[in-house]
Amino acid sequence: MQAELLIHADxxxxxDPADSTLERHAIAVDQGRIAAILPRxxxxxxxxxxxxxxxxxxxxxxxxxxAHTHSPMTLLRGLADDLPLMTWLHEHIWPAEGRWVDTEFVxxxxxxxxxxxxxxxxxxxxxxxxxxxxxxxxxxxAGMRVLAGMIVVDFPxxxxxxxxxxxxxxxxxxxxxxxxxxxRTAFAPHSPYAVSEAPLMRVRTLADELEVPIHIHLHxxxxxIVQSLREHGERxxxxxxxxxxxxxxxxxxxxxxxxxxxIERLAVTASHVVHCPExxxxxxxxxxxxxxxxxxxxxxxxGTDGAASNNDLNLLAEMRTAALLGKGVAGxxxxxxxxxxxxxxxxxxxKALGIDDETGSLEPGKAADIVxxxxxxxxxxxxxxxxxxxxxxxxxxxVTQVWVAGRQVIRDGRPxxxxxxxxxxxxxxxxxxxxxADAAVVPAA
Amino acid sequence: MQAELLIHADxxxxxDPADSTLERHAIAVDQGRIAAILPRxxxxxxxxxxxxxxxxxxxxxxxxxxAHTHSPMTLLRGLADDLPLMTWLHEHIWPAEGRWVDTEFVxxxxxxxxxxxxxxxxxxxxxxxxxxxxxxxxxxxAGMRVLAGMIVVDFPxxxxxxxxxxxxxxxxxxxxxxxxxxxRTAFAPHSPYAVSEAPLMRVRTLADELEVPIHIHLHxxxxxIVQSLREHGERxxxxxxxxxxxxxxxxxxxxxxxxxxxIERLAVTASHVVHCPExxxxxxxxxxxxxxxxxxxxxxxxGTDGAASNNDLNLLAEMRTAALLGKGVAGxxxxxxxxxxxxxxxxxxxKALGIDDETGSLEPGKAADIVxxxxxxxxxxxxxxxxxxxxxxxxxxxVTQVWVAGRQVIRDGRPxxxxxxxxxxxxxxxxxxxxxADAAVVPAA
Numbered sequence: 001m002q003a004e005l006l007i008h009a010d011x012x013x014x015x016d017p018a019d020s021t022l023e024r025h026a027i028a029v030d031q032g033r034i035a036a037i038l039p040r041x042x043x044x045x046x047x048x049x050x051x052x053x054x055x056x057x058x059x060x061x062x063x064x065x066x067a068h069t070h071s072p073m074t075l076l077r078g079l080a081d082d083l084p085l086m087t088w089l090h091e092h093i094w095p096a097e098g099r100w101v102d103t104e105f106v107x108x109x110x111x112x113x114x115x116x117x118x119x120x121x122x123x124x125x126x127x128x129x130x131x132x133x134x135x136x137x138x139x140x141x142a143g144m145r146v147l148a149g150m151i152v153v154d155f156p157x158x159x160x161x162x163x164x165x166x167x168x169x170x171x172x173x174x175x176x177x178x179x180x181x182x183x184r185t186a187f188a189p190h191s192p193y194a195v196s197e198a199p200l201m202r203v204r205t206l207a208d209e210l211e212v213p214i215h216i217h218l219h220x221x222x223x224x225i226v227q228s229l230r231e232h233g234e235r236x237x238x239x240x241x242x243x244x245x246x247x248x249x250x251x252x253x254x255x256x257x258x259x260x261x262x263i264e265r266l267a268v269t270a271s272h273v274v275h276c277p278e279x280x281x282x283x284x285x286x287x288x289x290x291x292x293x294x295x296x297x298x299x300x301x302x303g304t305d306g307a308a309s310n311n312d313l314n315l316l317a318e319m320r321t322a323a324l325l326g327k328g329v330a331g332x333x334x335x336x337x338x339x340x341x342x343x344x345x346x347x348x349x350x351k352a353l354g355i356d357d358e359t360g361s362l363e364p365g366k367a368a369d370i371v372x373x374x375x376x377x378x379x380x381x382x383x384x385x386x387x388x389x390x391x392x393x394x395x396x397x398x399v400t401q402v403w404v405a406g407r408q409v410i411r412d413g414r415p416x417x418x419x420x421x422x423x424x425x426x427x428x429x430x431x432x433x434x435x436x437a438d439a440a441v442v443p444a445a
Numbered sequence: 446m447q448a449e450l451l452i453h454a455d456x457x458x459x460x461d462p463a464d465s466t467l468e469r470h471a472i473a474v475d476q477g478r479i480a481a482i483l484p485r486x487x488x489x490x491x492x493x494x495x496x497x498x499x500x501x502x503x504x505x506x507x508x509x510x511x512a513h514t515h516s517p518m519t520l521l522r523g524l525a526d527d528l529p530l531m532t533w534l535h536e537h538i539w540p541a542e543g544r545w546v547d548t549e550f551v552x553x554x555x556x557x558x559x560x561x562x563x564x565x566x567x568x569x570x571x572x573x574x575x576x577x578x579x580x581x582x583x584x585x586x587a588g589m590r591v592l593a594g595m596i597v598v599d600f601p602x603x604x605x606x607x608x609x610x611x612x613x614x615x616x617x618x619x620x621x622x623x624x625x626x627x628x629r630t631a632f633a634p635h636s637p638y639a640v641s642e643a644p645l646m647r648v649r650t651l652a653d654e655l656e657v658p659i660h661i662h663l664h665x666x667x668x669x670i671v672q673s674l675r676e677h678g679e680r681x682x683x684x685x686x687x688x689x690x691x692x693x694x695x696x697x698x699x700x701x702x703x704x705x706x707x708i709e710r711l712a713v714t715a716s717h718v719v720h721c722p723e724x725x726x727x728x729x730x731x732x733x734x735x736x737x738x739x740x741x742x743x744x745x746x747x748g749t750d751g752a753a754s755n756n757d758l759n760l761l762a763e764m765r766t767a768a769l770l771g772k773g774v775a776g777x778x779x780x781x782x783x784x785x786x787x788x789x790x791x792x793x794x795x796k797a798l799g800i801d802d803e804t805g806s807l808e809p810g811k812a813a814d815i816v817x818x819x820x821x822x823x824x825x826x827x828x829x830x831x832x833x834x835x836x837x838x839x840x841x842x843x844v845t846q847v848w849v850a851g852r853q854v855i856r857d858g859r860p861x862x863x864x865x866x867x868x869x870x871x872x873x874x875x876x877x878x879x880x881x882a883d884a885a886v887v888p889a890a
Contacts, residue, residue, distance in 0.1 A: 078833040082782035116823045281769035282837070284778045311837040312824045321766070324726035333729045337527035378561045379757045381869055382876035388523040392727070392756035397842045424826055431827035
């Protein structure tokens with residue numbers, strides 16, 4: 001068999017139905033796709049490869065999928081931490097966004113996010129922010145995957161005037177990227193409290209027509225539930241079910257407030273949940289019952305949320321937090337094992353975003369979205385179980401090589417499609433502008 | 446003023462009473478101690494330095510203090526994860542320890558732990574394991590600080606035959622290192638359930654005489670409380686108070702099970718608590734009420750626990766987990782702020798171990814235990830608040846320079862007192878031996 005590239009590694013974690021750990025295997029890549037996965041000796045004998053890459057001491061995993069973020073918010077990373085949620089929003093984040101968010105902010109913030117995410121083994125993300133056409137362009141240039149969110153809120157911003165206007169701009173974006181291999185779209189109505197029922201129902205109809213997911217914050221805090229009960233006489237999930245929004249297209253973010261009957265409704269309707277453990281902890285939103293959701297058969301993916309509430313976009317670390325917190329919340333040391341955490345960060349993400357025919361696992365025929373990690377560092381030695389080591393001990397700086405659809409975007413830890421010096425200079429420029437307008441920031445160094 | 450070394454950095458977080466962030470300051474080091482901390486221009490004018498080190502984009506923090514670990518257990522890192530506690534202990538950890546723990550295991554495991562910890566900015570740790578004299582020797586050779594635990598358990602091991610024998614060996618260790626600047630000792634009776642009352646009372650008396658801390662696992666799980674109530678008719682903390690063990694010498698590890706009255710007793714007696722959030726989550730032990738303890742005035746330090754239940758010895762990551770989990774457990778986004786997390790990992794650790802006259806903060810007169818972090822990586826940019834960035838976004842690989850008592854032990858990320866290649870080769874050797882004896886381990890690559 002001919003292949004453009006053959007990658008040998010000590011361990012391959014394909015995220016297959018058996019949660020295999022393949023030892024001393026190789027992946028053959030051709031025309032952007034995985035052509036074969038086979039034992040080292042067979043690969044050497046059978047594959048006529050244009051290039052052979054030997055990665056001793058490395059593990060290969062599927063590209064990580066960050067199933068919820070607001071990528072441009074990297075520029076507000078750490079602007080205002082450790083504050084009550086309403087102080088944080090009203091006195092810092094919203095004023096900064098109102099003043100600064102424009103196409104340049106979104107381009108520069110997304111570029112910084114893309115640099116950080118690719119460097120940490122994330123090959124695809126599900127985004128929700130203003131000017132998604134700018135995010136889509138930046139991601140396309142970097143050779144990464146994205147679901148650019150067709151954002152909808154009721155209130156006007158510089159980006160759009162009304163819910164109808166948001167939808168109009170979103171649909172333009174969708175048309176522009178129709179058929180693109182790397183850039184797809186999803187509807188991204190912010191939440192049931194920030195979007196009223198008429199536009200929600202329009203999103204429901206359009207999502208059916210266009211066959212795209214609906215990405216929405218849901219049951220993030222107890223206050224959200226209380227407010228919905230007060231204003232609508234029902235919990236937000238019940239409202240969405242009444243509107244007809246539950247189903248395989250629903251990608252429900254956070255879900256820290258869940259009754260058993262609601263978990264059952266999510267399972268029966270095949271709705272997806274995206275767990276963002278570090279954001280939920282940092283904003284003290286509550287605890288998502290991950291083990292219960294998984295037991296009920298709900299597909300649970302993983303997201304970092306935006307950099308203002310995390311503060312990094314590091315899905316390896318998020319896997320660890322999900323595995324650790326999942327045990328604490330379930331009261332069981334065997335809940336959310338390492339292999340489940342890896343699955344949440346890869347295949348479950350692809351399922352939630354409707355792209356699991358294309359990515360999310362290492363399987364012949366799928367796109368070659370592949371990440372190599374060097375597990376030779378002192379903190380990942382000795383190594384008894386590759387998956388366990390990766391989830392409970394590895395750091396994102398151990399990511400050495402990243403391919404998206406067969407194209408190498410990170411080599412030996414260095415980005416091939418981005419200019420880090422320029423991106424960091426832009427970030428420092430934003431810091432100077434933003435800091436002078438936020439009274440709580442210590443003067444620049 | 447003359448000084449051997451002058452270190453300029455963009456930010457210094459001295460962990461002083463005001464939780465200051467000093468911008469563009471410098472630290473002068475002389476004869477192993479901090480001679481002065483002053484603004485950049487004044488430092489240039491006033492300090493006649495033997496060597497000047499400029500660290501643009503860096504923050505300087507006090508050396509981190511890992512207030513609870515079992516360092517040699519690095520050799521069992523990830524041997525058996527995601528299992529119920531009793532399966533983990535009875536089928537994997539204890540059989541492996543029973544078969545393999547000897548002086549060579551402890552030397553090699555400690556060396557790996559010391560490499561990982563120094564590389565991650567930890568300059569001092571509080572250890573509990575068999576053969577503490579071996580741990581003490583390895584740490585002394587590496588130029589690091591340790592409180593070597595004079596371990597006591599009721600049951601015999603290859604190391605000692607009886608509680609009296611453990612104490613005899615511990616006291617020999619104490620005598621050997623009396624007056625040593627870097628190696629100190631603490632009594633380390635394992636727990637109220639593994640050490641009976643006669644040896645506990647002897648520890649109490651000896652700790653008073655020798656003026657050393659008492660390092661003990663306490664209220665780690667609900668089962669521990671239930672068992673104590675059943676066997677002794679009282680909760681473990683009440684038992685220890687009856688024995689006279691509460692007080693400034695008590696370093697109580699874990700404390701996930703606490704009633705309000707118990708928090709009050711800890712505060713009134715000035716006992717210390719060491720919080721190990723990642724271990725508590727991984728073993729599903731329960732949630733330590735950190736914010737409540739801090740509000741009550743209890744000194745709370747931070748530990749990684751052993752590598753078998755974490756799985757790294759990374760106190761930067763543990764700070765983040767403590768800050769995040771503390772908010773989730775308290776239900777408040779302003780609980781356990783970044784500055785408190787840094788204080789827990791430094792000065793509070795020094796207080797708990799009785800060495801805050803010597804280390805734990807950057808202050809003229811204290812030992813020069815200093816860590817430099819490069820905050821220029823994409824995931825720590827832009828930077829609005831240095832402490833927040835360090836706690837919520839920085840990774841341990843951003844630690845570039847580490848000094849212990851003025852001696853540089855890490856330079857540009859590389860250890861100066863250890864041989865990483867030899868340490869990793871030893872770890873791989875142990876992996877081969879241990880893996881062949883544990884049925885659950887996947888065959889070696």
